[in-house]
Structures are given as structure tokens and as C-alpha cells.
Amino acid sequence: MVADRQKSDLLQGTLDVLILKVVALGPIHGYAIAQRLQQMSGAVLQVQQGSLYPALHRLEKRRWVRAEWAASETGREARFYSLTKLGRQQLGEQRANWDRLSAAISGILSAAE
Amino acid sequence: MVADRQKSDLLQGTLDVLILKVVALGPIHGYAIAQRLQQMSGAVLQVQQGSLYPALHRLEKRRWVRAEWAASETGREARFYSLTKLGRQQLGEQRANWDRLSAAISGILSAAE
DNA sequence: GGACGATACCTTGACAATCTACATATCAAC
């Protein structure tokens, strides 16, 4: 996941929860997930393919998502991912975790000098 | 940096900006930085020494912080870190980066289904 | 005197996630 053109590489580990969230919005294939994240973030987030597919396989292995081949909007075959029950639970947990963490970090960064 | 007792390991790369921020509050030694982060975050963030010292050396190498030996509060010798001009600039940039990024992620995670 | 916990520094080895770059294939447009 790249968050800046020049040089950024902030944030590791958040890709999973972002993917879970997008998949939770309805069955979707990998390529579209990346597009959706980019669009929803106002181009702040740009997921590289070399990050995306390993992440999807990771999530599938953990049974947080389920995959099946189906025809995409363009008529081509694509692997559609949907959230499992376990995945929905994970999404909840990790979302709470993100909230806690981002609040803690933001709090520190805005502390008065 | 550990954010959860059980299993967490969210967030990589944010340790640097957190350290820069704490150092910006005034010269401080490594051990105290870890304590301060833990305290300021309400125990959400716990920086391991194996993360802390490599990070400090990294920041020093990049000339974002400067280090010198001095006596700590307890009278013992310790390495006190202070922010350089470059470091102050970096802190500003990375803080802005964090704000952009966390806003983007939070926005996605709270999107309606 | 000796053990222990807190303070304070540090390194080593392994691991996990990401990035860059590459490879493949289909389809539409030109």
C-alpha cells in the first residue's frame, strides 16, 4: 500500500482490515478492491498488486474471506471474494483496534509542546 | 511497538513520528521515551526495546535527532536525544501525512454498508 | 553481604508485510 508518491510507506497491517471492509460491502474481485480503496480514499491509498494478491490469499487461508470464480462486469472471469462469518467478526475486532490505536497516536501527535 | 496484549502488531512506520514528537517536547533519553509513549497513550502503545533503540539510531543517522551523554534524573549517565532542525521539519511533514492517512482509513472503515 | 527489581544501554536472529518488477492473458479501441 502506498500512501504517497514520493516516499511514504506508512502503515502496515491495515491493509487486511481495509480489504475486509470493502469485501463486506458486497462480493467483489481483487482488481476492483484496489480501485475501490483508491477511490474511497480520494487517491490517498494506492494498493499495489504485489501487496493485494498476497493479502487476499492470506485472508482466504485464514477463512476470513471466501473466493469463487465468476464473470466480472466486463464479462471476463474473475475471482470474487465475499466475507465469511469469521471474517465479519474479525472486521469488528480489527476496526475497534484501529479506533483505539489511531486515537492514541493522534492524541500524542496533537499534544501541546 | 505492541498495541495489544494478545496479538496485535498493527502499524509499522509510525514509531518514528511518535518518537520525533516526544523528543520535540524536550531532550529526553531512550528509556524515558518508551515510558512517556506508554503513559501518553494510556498503555495502548508499548514500545519494545528491540524496536526503540534501532529506531533511535535510525533517526540519529538521518540527522533528525541529535544525541549526547548526560546525567539522567537518577544521576546515572544516559543518552539524551533532542530534535534537529531537519527533525522538526520531518515531524511536520510526517504529522500531516498521518492525518491524511488516518482520515482516509477511518473514512473507509466507517462507510455505510 | 546478597538477591531482586527498576533503570539504562545495546545486539542478534527470525519473521511478517510490503514493494518493485516481472509474467501471463483477454478485450476494446485505434
Added chain:
DNA sequence: GTTGATATGTAGATTGTCAAGGTATCGTCC
């Protein structure tokens, strides 16, 4: 027929963190 978007995937390198260890000083408790 070549380019660009769509769509999947892998390989190698890099990076940051973690777990685990080490050294040493200081105060306190027994």
C-alpha cells in the same frame, strides 16, 4: 497489430518489529 485497461499471479529484496538475550548501575529489602 499495438496499445491500454482489465485481471490474475509470483519472485526477490527490503524494512521494521519482535522475542530473546546481554551488560551494568543503583536502591531496597532481607
